[in-house]
Amino acid sequence: MRRRRLRSTTLCAIVCATLLLACHGNADTLRVSGTVEIRELQLAPLASGRLERLFKDEGDSVRRGDTIAVVEQPGLDALINQRRAQARAAALRVNEVAAAQADSTRAANDLARAAPLVAQNIVSQQHYDGLRAAAAAATARLAAMRAAPSESAAAAAALAAAVSIRDQLTIVAPDDGVVLTRYADPGEALASGTPVVSLGLVHQPWIRAYVGDRSMAGVKLGQRVTVRLDGYATPLPGRIVQISPRAEFTPRAALTERERADLVFGIKVELDGADAGGRVKAGMPVTVEIPTLP
Numbered sequence: 001m002r003r004r005r006l007r008s009t010t011l012c013a014i015v016c017a018t019l020l021l022a023c024h025g026n027a028d029t030l031r032v033s034g035t036v037e038i039r040e041l042q043l044a045p046l047a048s049g050r051l052e053r054l055f056k057d058e059g060d061s062v063r064r065g066d067t068i069a070v071v072e073q074p075g076l077d078a079l080i081n082q083r084r085a086q087a088r089a090a091a092l093r094v095n096e097v098a099a100a101q102a103d104s105t106r107a108a109n110d111l112a113r114a115a116p117l118v119a120q121n122i123v124s125q126q127h128y129d130g131l132r133a134a135a136a137a138a139t140a141r142l143a144a145m146r147a148a149p150s151e152s153a154a155a156a157a158a159l160a161a162a163v164s165i166r167d168q169l170t171i172v173a174p175d176d177g178v179v180l181t182r183y184a185d186p187g188e189a190l191a192s193g194t195p196v197v198s199l200g201l202v203h204q205p206w207i208r209a210y211v212g213d214r215s216m217a218g219v220k221l222g223q224r225v226t227v228r229l230d231g232y233a234t235p236l237p238g239r240i241v242q243i244s245p246r247a248e249f250t251p252r253a254a255l256t257e258r259e260r261a262d263l264v265f266g267i268k269v270e271l272d273g274a275d276a277g278g279r280v281k282a283g284m285p286v287t288v289e290i291p292t293l294p
Contacts (some may be wrong), residue, residue, distance in 0.1 A: 025203065030218060030290040034209030034227075034269065036101040038202055038282045040180060042195040046168035049073040051188050051196065058182050062199065064174040069196045083159040090155040125253045205271060205280045209237070209288045210264040213247060218292035225269055228290040232279060240290075242268035 050069040056068045180200040184190060207227060210218055221243055231262045244266040269288055271280065280286075 034051045034207040034288045036284040041199045044195045048192045060179045066173045069171040080162045087155040087159045183287045207269040213263045228287045237272045238269045243268045
C-alpha cells in the first residue's frame with residue numbers, strides 16, 4: 001500500500017513538472033502565445049460621385065494594379081471634352097503668334113522704308129498713312145497674341161485637373177490581397193474618402209504577442225524567433241520587428257485575475273519569407289518561442 005502511494009505521488013510530480021515546463025519553457029527559451037494579424041487597407045475614391053461598377057466582391061483575390069471599382073460624376077466626361085477643346089484652340093493660337101510677329105515686322109519695315117520717300121514726294125501721303133495704320137494694327141494684333149501661351153498653359157492645366165478627378169474616381173488595388181468587406185453597392189452615392197471595400201494583405205501576415213515585464217530583459221529588437229502553429233509540425237522562422245515602448249495590462253484574453261494584473265509589453269513578429277502553402281490565417285493562435293538572451 002505504501003509503495004502504491006509512493007508511485008502515485010511520483011507520477012503526479014512528474015505530470016506537474018511536465019505541465020510547468022510546457023507553459024513556461026526551459027531556461028533558454030521563452031514561450032508566449034500570440035495571434036496572427038494582417039494589414040487591412042480601406043480603399044476609397046478621392047472625389048465624390050456615384051458607384052458605377054464594382055469588379056471585386058468579398059473573398060475575391062486581387063493583384064496589384066487591378067481595378068476594383070469605378071465611381072462616376074455626372075457631367076465629368078462632358079467637362080473633360082470641353083477642356084480638351086479649349087486646350088486645342090489655345091494651342092492653335094500659340095501657333096498664330098509667329099505669324100503675327102512676322103506681320104508686325106513686315107509692316108514696321110514697310111513704314112520705315114516709306115518715310116524718306118514721302119519727303120521726296122515719291123510716295124503719297126495717303127499711301128504712307130495706310131502703311132502707318134497697317135503697322136499699328138499688326139503691333140496691336142501681336143500684343144493681343146502674346147497672351148496665347150499663358151492661355152494655352154491655363155487650358156492645359158484645367159484639362160489635367162479634370163482628367164485627374166476622373167482618375168481619382170477609379171479605385172485600383174495598391175497591393176496583392178483579398179477583399180475582406182464590401183461597404184457599398186453599385187448605384188450608391190459616395191462622399192470623398194468613403195470606403196468602398198477593405199483589402200486584406202493576407203500574403204504579409206504578422207504576429208502580435210505579449211511578453212511579461214519580468215521576461216523583457218531577454219527580448220531584443222531584431223531577435224530571431226520560432227513560430228509554431230497548432231496542427232502543423234513544421235515551425236516557421238521569424239524575427240521581432242517591434243517592441244512596444246509602453247507597458248500595458250495583460251489583454252482580456254487572459255484567464256486568471258493574476259494574469260490580468262501583470263504588466264506586459266506587446267511585440268510584433270514578422271515571418272521570414274513567404275507563407276508556406278498559405279497556412280497562416282488571420283486570427284490563428286500561435287506559439288512564439290524566443291531564445292532568451294544572457
